[in-house]
Amino acid sequence: MGLRIDWARATDECVTHLRELIRIPSVNPPTLRDGAAGRDPAGGESAAARYCAEVLSGAGIHAEVLETEAGRGSCFARLPATIDTPEPPLILLSHLDVVPVDAEAWSRDPFGGELVDGVVWGRGAVDMKDMVAMELSVLLALRRSGAELRRDVIFAAVADEEAGGRAGAQHWVDARPDLFASDAGPAAAALNEVGGYSIELNRHRYYTIQVAEKGIVWTRLRATGTPGHGSMPHNDNAAEKLAHAVSRIASAQRPARVTPLVRDFLAALGLGEVAELAERTPNAAASALERLVDDPVLRRSFDAMLRDTVTPTVLQAGSKVNVIPGRATAELDVRTLPGTDPAELLASLQHIAGDLATVDAVMSMPPVEASAQAEIVELMRVALLAADPDATPLPMMITPGTDAKALARLGIPTYGFAPLRLGADVPFLALFHGHDERIPVSALEFGLPVLFEVVHRFVSAPA
C-alpha cells in the first residue's frame, strides 16, 4: 500500500482505546445500575462519545457529541475528502452502548477493561467497543498517513443500538441525514459490527463478510379470560390459554426457505447438503447439520439462516397466587428472511394460536441486504486473503439486527465487517451479550491492518 504504518504501535493504541471504553459503563437501558462496583451508568453513552471525540480532536479531526437527551450521546466526526469533486462518503459505524451484566456470573470485573494473558476482558469487548476502537485507530492512521482522499470518511459511534436506536441511529438518520452524507450525496457504504470474524470448520478457516441481516417483527400475544378466585378453577383462565398458545407456536417450526445468499454460503462451507435438503426433507437436513457441524452455537446460527424464527421471550400473567388472571401477554422475538411477508407470517401465527390469543406486531424492521458484488466487498476479500492466504472469505447473512436497518432508510448499504482472526477456542458468537465477554489482542492485531487496508483502498485518491 506504500504507507509506512507502525502496526505494533497502532495495535497498542487500539487496545488502550478498547480498555478505556470498557471502563465507561455505557449500559443500555441507562437507568440500570451496575451492581458490580456501585458505578452509575447513567450518561455512559455520552461519556463514551466524549472519549471518542477527545481522541479524534486531539489528532486534529473535527468531532462532535450530539445528544437526543442528557446522557444519550453519539459521536460524529469527519475526515474530509481532499480532491475537488469527491465521491460519496464512507461511514465507519459503531454503537457505544452495551447490554447489562450479571456481574456475579463473571470471572472478572465486567467494567474493569483488564488485559490478562493477551486477552481484553469486559462488557463490550466483542459487542462492540472492539470495533469502536478499531475504527478510531483506522481514522487516526488515515489522518497520520496524509493520504489524499477521494471521499469524506465519517466516524459515527452512536447510542442506543441495543434498544433499537431511537436515541441513536434511528433518530439521527431522521433528524440529521446530513450526518450520513456529503455534497456528493448519501454515503456509498458503511462498515459496521458483527461480520468479519473467522469461523473454523473442518480444519479450514473462513471469514464472514456480512452483506445481509434478517428482519425483526417483535410480536405480542394477548389472551383474555374470566377473572376469579384461585380456589375455584374454571376453563377460561388467561394464563392457561396463553401458555397453550405459546406452546403451540413454539413447537411449530417454521418451514425452511433457502435464499440464494445462504445457499452459496453453506455450499462454500461444505454444507451444500444441508441447503439442498432443508426445504424438502427437514429431518434429513437437521441430521446432516448435526453430523457436519460440531459447534452447537454455529449449528444454531446456520439453522436460523434457513427459516423465519419465532422465539417466545417474555411471559406475563397474573399478579397474585389466588387470583385467576383475566389477561395474559407474551412477547415473541420473530426474525424474518429477506422475502418474507410479515403480514402472512403473523396470519399464520394467528392461525396456530386459534382463539386462545390474538397476535399483533408491536415493532417491525425489514431485513437488509446489500450487494455481495460491490467494490467494497471485493476489497474485503482481497485484504483478508492478503492477510490470511489459506482462508476463505464468504459473504453471509446474520440473524440478529444492527443499526444497518437505520442506514438502509437512507439507501446506504451497510456491511458487517469487524475483521478478527479467532482461534477455535474463542466462543465468539456466544460472547455477544454473554458472561465473560472478552477478545484476544491477537484478533485485533490481525484485524486492524485489514480494516485499514479496505478503508484506505476505498477512500484514497490516486497520488
Ligand SMILES: [Zn+2]
Ligand atoms: Zn452490537
